[in-house]
Amino acid sequence: MPTYITLADWTGEGIAHATESPHRLQQAREVFSAHGGEMTEFYMTMGEHDMVVVSTFPDDESYAKAMLKIAGGGSVRSETLKAFTEDEYRDICEAL
Incomplete structure (x- = not known):
């Protein structure tokens, strides 16, 4: 399943209700589970972003639906990185 790295930041509302x-x-x-995904790792972080989440989903559409639902709560803003495993990375490079 595709892997996604989400960089999340509390909104004013989110931090007010930390x-x-x-x-x-x-x-x-x-x-995530309701959309076929799984949160495999969660970290609260110090620096530019407040939290980092690693998750897997069956496809981009399922991930997007889950993230729109979460964003609708108003407590976090997020940035998504679609991640590739080392094997996928090697396959991509070998195909060049």
């Missing part, structure tokens, strides 16, 4: 963030994280896991 104590609810662990509950929102669980809700995000449930949204």
Whole structure:
């Protein structure tokens, strides 16, 4: 399944209710699952972004639906990186 790296940042509303963030994280896991995805890793980070999520989904459309649902909650903004495994990376380079 495709892998996605999500760089997430709290909105003003999200940081104002930071104590609810662990509950929102669980809700995000449930949204991912409802769209056929799985959150494989989660990190709260220091630096330019507040959180990093690694997930897998069956396809781009499923990921997009899940992320639109989560973004609709108003607590986070996100940036998506579609990731390729080392094997996929090697196949891409070999095909050049």
